[in-house]
Structure formats: structure tokens, C-alpha cells
Amino acid sequence: MPQTQIAVVVGSLRRESFNRQLANALCRLGPPEFTFSQVQIDDLPLYNQDDDAAPAEPVVRLKSEVTAADGLLFVTPEYNRSIPGVLKNALDHASRPYGQSVWAGKPAGVIGVSVGAAGTALAQQHLRNVLAYLDMPTLGQPEAFLQAKDGLFDADGGIGPGSRTFLQGWMDRYVAWVKQHTA
Ligand SMILES: Cc1cc2nc3c(=O)[nH]c(=O)nc-3n(C[C@H](O)[C@H](O)[C@H](O)COP(=O)(O)O)c2cc1C
Numbered sequence: 001m002p003q004t005q006i007a008v009v010v011g012s013l014r015r016e017s018f019n020r021q022l023a024n025a026l027c028r029l030g031p032p033e034f035t036f037s038q039v040q041i042d043d044l045p046l047y048n049q050d051d052d053a054a055p056a057e058p059v060v061r062l063k064s065e066v067t068a069a070d071g072l073l074f075v076t077p078e079y080n081r082s083i084p085g086v087l088k089n090a091l092d093h094a095s096r097p098y099g100q101s102v103w104a105g106k107p108a109g110v111i112g113v114s115v116g117a118a119g120t121a122l123a124q125q126h127l128r129n130v131l132a133y134l135d136m137p138t139l140g141q142p143e144a145f146l147q148a149k150d151g152l153f154d155a156d157g158g159i160g161p162g163s164r165t166f167l168q169g170w171m172d173r174y175v176a177w178v179k180q181h182t183a
Contacts, residue, residue: 001033004178007069008038011076011087011112011123018113018148023075025159026111029171034178036073039065041090052097059093063102066094071178072108072136078116078123083130091130103134107181109174111144113152119145139177144170 008027012019020038027036043058045051055063066072076087095101110127112120124143131138144167146152151160159167 003035004033004070004182005068006030006034006036006071006073006178007065008036008073008075009041009087009090010038011074011084013042013086017077018115018152019075019077021153021157022111022113022146023073025153025157026073026075026167026171028158029168031175034175037065037069039090041086044086044089044093047089047092047096049096055093062090063094066102066106069106070182072103072106073174074108074110074112074127074131076110076112076120076123076127078112078114078118078120081122082126083123087127088130091134095134101134103131103136105181106136107178108136108138109170109177110138111146111170113146113148115148117147119147121145137177137181139174142166142170142173 008023010020010023023038030036039062044062045056076083094103108131110124112124114120128138151162154160
């Protein structure tokens with residue numbers, strides 16, 4: 001079966017990150033013809049335009065992984081009502097040098113979990129702004145704003161029963177969105 005490759009970008013470097021747990025659990029809701037792989041962003045240097053001509057190895061790796069992907073899945077916390085710097089750093093790296101962005105045209109989904117009741121809503125809105133500029137068609141609905149609470153994940157690391165139907169519906173719409181943009 002031909003596989004649709006999804007590059008997953010998690011906007012937290014924290015060891016016990018809820019967002020990484022969410023990314024892992026969400027990927028299990030995908031269909032068998034979809035393969036999800038998390039890209040590594042914790043070894044990227046801080047973006048410096050002086051380095052455009054000779055990018056560091058992790059930058060080359062990130063750009064080649066995004067290039068090889070059919071779609072992107074961003075799973076991010078909210079930091080101070082925006083996206084974490086580590087995520088913006090990765091977005092900036094793979095958008096440069098000017099004219100050599102690898103993001104353009106890749107269908108994307110945006111989701112996140114936060115300890116706050118607003119569930120990353122503002123971070124997602126900021127991220128959508130950046131993705132629009134990067135020319136990435138991004139799934140608009142359903143929106144998913146998740147709060148980290150007991151029961152969000154089950155003992156096996158899957159989505160808990162209270163959120164499973166909703167998040168399966170989200171994944172189904174995301175899969176349809178990616179297929180629509182890669183057909
Ligand atoms: C620097 C910083 C800023 C934060 N700002 C917000 C915020 O604006 N909104 C929010 O809901 N939670 C905020 N939080 C709390 C995060 O939701 C919480 O740390 C969450 O666990 C981060 O996601 P992670 O578990 O994937 O690392 C912030 C946390 C940090 C460390």
C-alpha cells in the first residue's frame with residue numbers, strides 16, 4: 001500500500017511533554033496508509049541568517065525530512081499566548097534561504113494541549129498566521145483545544161475514552177485534508 005508520509009513537529013522539548021504524548025496518541029488514530037514520523041528540532045542552532053550559505057547538519061536534515069513529507073502535523077503548547085521559540089526557530093530554518101522554503105504547498109494540521117483552560121487557542125492562531133505566510137494549506141475545522149487533565153490519555157498512552165471520538169473525528173478530517181491536497 002503506498003504510504004502518505006506525515007512529518008510531525010512537536011513544539012515542546014520537555015521530557016514528559018503532554019504535546020508529545022498527544023502527538024504519539026494521535027498518530028495511532030491515523031489510517032494504515034499514513035505513516036507519522038516526528039522530526040527532531042532540539043538540536044537546531046538558533047536561526048542566524050549569516051549561516052544560510054552553510055547550514056548546520058540538523059538544518060539540512062530538517063529540510064530534507066520536510067521535503068520528503070506529504071503533509072505536516074504541528075502539535076504545540078502555548079507559551080505566553082504564542083508558540084514556543086523552538087517551534088518558530090524550526091519554521092524559520094526550513095523557510096530559508098529566501099526562495100528555498102520547503103514548507104510551501106504542504107497541507108498542515110494544527111493542534112495542541114495546554115494546562116490552561118484556553119487549550120493553546122492563541123498559540124494555534126499565531127501558528128496559523130505563520131503557516132499562511134509560508135503558503136501551507138491548513139485544516140480550518142474542526143478546531144481542537146485540549147486541556148491536560150486526568151483521563152486525556154489512557155494507561156496505554158492512547159487517547160482516553162472521553163476525547164477519543166472527538167479526536168478520531170479530527171484525525172479523519174485531517175487525513176481527508178491531506179488526501180485532498182496530495183491527490
Ligand atoms: C514559558 C511558558 C509559558 C507558558 N505560557 C502558557 C500560556 O500562554 N498558555 C497556557 O495555556 N499555558 C502556558 N504555559 C503552561 C503550559 O501549558 C504547560 O507548561 C504545558 O505542560 C506545556 O506543554 P508540554 O507539556 O507539551 O511541554 C506556559 C509554560 C511555559 C513553560
